[in-house]
Amino acid sequence: MSILFYDHLVDKTEVLLFIDHLPEPENHKGKLRQLVDDIIHQGLIEYILQKLHPHQHHTFLTRLEAAPYDPELLSYLKDHISPEFESELQKEAAKLISIIKKDLSTPL
């Protein structure tokens, strides 16, 4: 079971390994990891809200707030957006990861 309902669709391994290997203090690395998590979360929620009818935004966000782990959230999205939405969300997560990787390798 995922901590957040979409966790199993997001592969952050590469990004996290990169951060782990930075010769930085642990608190600095922690901040980077948190930013990665926030970006993916905001990106995916924004993507979901874009796809979901505005009438259903409140219900979805209420349910997310009540039970962030609940696999039923994904069922709700599949029912109201498309049966293939799980793979669409996975693709969106991959896009976000690749954006993060570019950001991480941006030189000064």
Next chain:
Amino acid sequence: MDTPALASSALGALQRRKELLNQKLLKHKAARSFFGKASLIAYDLRQKSTRLLAGAGLTGALLLSPMALPALTGQTTRVVKTETTAAVLMRTLAPITPHTPAKLEEDQAKKIESAIYAATGLPAKMVLEGQQLNHQVGYIGYEQHLRRFPGDTLLEHDDEQIAGIAPGLGAWGYFTRSKSEFTTQDYLREKWYSVAQTLYLPNWNTDFVHLRDWYKYRKILVVNPANGTAVVTVLGDAGPAKWTGKQFGGSPETMKALNLHKGPRKGLVLFLFLDDPENLIPLGPVTHAITPEVARRDSSGVSVIQHKINP
């Protein structure tokens, strides 16, 4: 690569990215009120989710969740394939579940409870607080939707409308007194309800008040051993009548999740109490769980789960 310089530039770039996404997100009206409360940020949600799942004894499953690890930095990564929860349940339960309606023997029940626990981490019980149903294995039938509040109509049920809505009320009456008091909990209880023959319990008539309160919305795990699908439900009604040849009933959504919603819309299932005194196990299909294979990978993680569920 100059990593220190990279790290500080990365921090700035990620912060800018986050702000950008935040602005985009807040263009949605509903998101403004939710994210304004800061209760939906990833960190807070993770904390909350972990707390809720820890209460349900499922944190170990989170720690042990399999991840696809690509080899990125030249490191060798071993990907461990795991069976799905349904596959494990099917493999372990099919050989030990009687294929006829039955009240389980104690040793049979222990084996089945252990198999379910090993596959899902869920504490399923044949006997709970001294209570026991007349059957733990039996035929389940496809029920209709139940009216959740006065004036509730089929159109207001969001799934499996093909099932229709029962003309009468469930054994416990409406799920809530009025539409204005209708909560997500009521919605989920009707969506994932099950039915058992409590009316045929030997002491039902003599101990009615106590038993009614004990069984009302009692959490039940329903497992279809033929395909390994499992659903966490609540008892939402009493029945079916003996003459039907069925021992249990399931809401339309429950039956769909068990893949018993087509053809005769009936099948043999395991029907066990869930020991969840704090009401922390979420209702609905059991899709993610601890598999024995994953569990074996990390004995420390397994012991955490066992301590939490079986103190």
